Amino acid sequence: MAGASVAELLKGLTAAQQEAVQHVDGPLLMLAGPGSGKTRVVTHRIAYLLHQGVSPRSILALTFTNKAANEMRLRLERLTGQSSVWMGTFHGFCARTLRRYANLVGLADNYSILDAGDSRKALKQAIVVAKVELTYCSPEAVATAISWAKSSLISPTDYKARPGNPIGAIVEEIYPHYQRSLLASNAVDFDDLLMYTAQLLRDNAELRQELDERYRYIMVDEYQDTNMAQYAIIRALSQHTPNLAVTGDPDQSIYGWRGADLSNILEFERDFPGVRVVRLEQNYRSTPNILQVADALISHNVNRKRKTLFTDHAAGRPVRLVVFPSSRDEADHIAASIFSEVQQGRRKFRDFAIFYRINALSRSLEFALRNLEIPYQIVHGLEFYQRKEVKDILAYLFLLHNPQHDVAFLRIINTPTRGIGKKSIQLLMHHAQRHGLSMLEAAREAGLIESLAKRSAVAISRFVAMYDALAVEPADELEDLINSILDGTGYTKTLEASDTEEDEQRLANIEELVTAAQEFDQQHPEENRLQRFLEQASLVNDVDGWDEEPDQVTLMTLHAAKGLEFPVIYIVAVEQGMIPHERSQEDPDQLEEERRLLFVGITRAEEELQLSLAQRRTFRGTERLVVPSAFLMELPRDEMETEQPLEPLDDPDWGEEDDFSDPIPDDAKYFQDEGMADIEQRPQPSAARDSTRLMTAADLLKQQGQGSASSHSPAAFQEGMLVRHPEYGSGLILKVTGSGVKRTATVQFAEVEKKFRLLHAPLEPIQADEEE
DNA sequence: ATTCGCAAAGTTTTT
């Protein structure tokens, strides 16, 4: 076998990593902390297996994203010079398997994969057909419930609502309709890919055995995010040859809300007897400061396996926690500091990333970045394949490949407009339903539909004729096929006729699609091009196309950040209601997931990390006062740097070099404006950066008021001590009881006597020399 | 068949 020798494969790896690489037979669990070189270990292990004479075709490497799969493939190729190991996503693997055995689950092998938008449309159709009133629940909620059911391998016939659950009752009724309509369209949604594959393996013993034998070595990445369907699939393929190697980190499970089941990884050892567990805890990414903050945070989770993260990196700069007066200041300040770092030649734009909990928060950041002409890119889930014009053309391709694809039919029957209105489509649908036909078949019978206007019937027939003309077109060159569609439908002509900027952009996008098809033609010289192209269009999304190359600041949600790393990271709006999100605050499990989400964000940082919040945030048009995230209280504040910028950056000329050395404005005035005149005054640090005054954590949290905590450890308080409370003034500690989080002080103030949990109380010891 | 306007709702989203 070509490629590296064993010694080369093991070179530079720690003992734990070597152990994992050299593991061949039997189940293996790699608990891999953030930045622990997991991908490296996995690729080296595959290379090792190949070296030991394992056939490439008996190895199966499953990931969650195409990006991860591509990365792995690239590295393996570099290592061994070969690429015949199948690496891909769960969904890709299932799509391929299902293609071969489609008939066993009631599909034809040219079935189509609906993306989220299309399956939503199909669902809404089903709701109409089922004649269910959705007065008090959204289609969205029904979709979530069905998705959950499918991930849990509950078929439409098995689904039973819990008594007293109104949404469940609705789902129970709609789910079978929805599923029937998908089957009638010879289509599946994302969840079906997994569910059908699991079913296939469950109900066909010989097939299961055959595939089990075939895939002797299975690897699963991000195992903490697998759901029950995925579990069932890999379990079924690991009975006779249980050489299943999974990698994951329970602390990075952030997709519980999508059905990921944390117990899969937590109970792996029980599920697969004789498992070897390897812990990869050394971190090669972040500074100790960053790791310490991450570790302090995540250790507040109860439902977790203990893990110690360590690194031999040099200390680096402390993690910063910054409180800005307003969300506008937050955005402006971050943009300004990026600008300044780049201008001073210390960093490139691409070194920076800004994370936020929800997409809606990107706007103010974009605005601030644009203001300083800082190049940036936003990582969105959607984009190219979601654009209307691209989806339109794809719909033509889908319908050509699978004539039963009703969602595609409905999309294009009047696109571009050809005089077929809502009424006519309605009639077509009725006809189709009554006679059990697909929409296209119904369209062929347009002449027979009585209530259909002559003119409409003619228009529909003309559409069918055009379709048939396209269908006889040889489909081996995608590029030609797409061009025929563009010609035959007059799609381009319609756009060229208009001269709005929007339509020009659309033309450009179509051009891009043609180019993509062209490339696809070149790279895939085999049969079934159309099918493969459509499959890729369904299963590949644009995060995969995120570009590391251009020198730009990256903006994304915390979810999108998983698996990436950047030298400098800003996490904004670390506020109660954002992280943890409002809707996650009640449920302890969801709260822990929110904590993991922040953990993931923090551990993306290599050198510098700044967490920030605003005292006032403008959100959804209104400005609101902000409560700092409860998670902030869990961080080792004494070891962090806490800052309170003083100057609102509303100067339009901001960004000129001079502004960075502006004198610090008058403290007293600022605090009066903010109603904080009584704040403890500290000597001005001589080298305050960015017009920022360093403050103690206590100062900061005192200002934040509600729900805030003392920066002093509970142990610092003793009986007889004088303390100050922001609301009650100074008082005397009469008694201290309890321990740990329950440690409580009884304090006598001028008027009243109060009890405080010391961990959370905004109490501040008064030094003898500063008594008023 | 399109367009306009108003009301409603607004986490996260690997595939």
Place this chain on the structure above:
DNA sequence: CTTTGCGAAT
């Protein structure tokens, strides 16, 4: 403040 969807108006 947005975006999105639906219904009425042209």
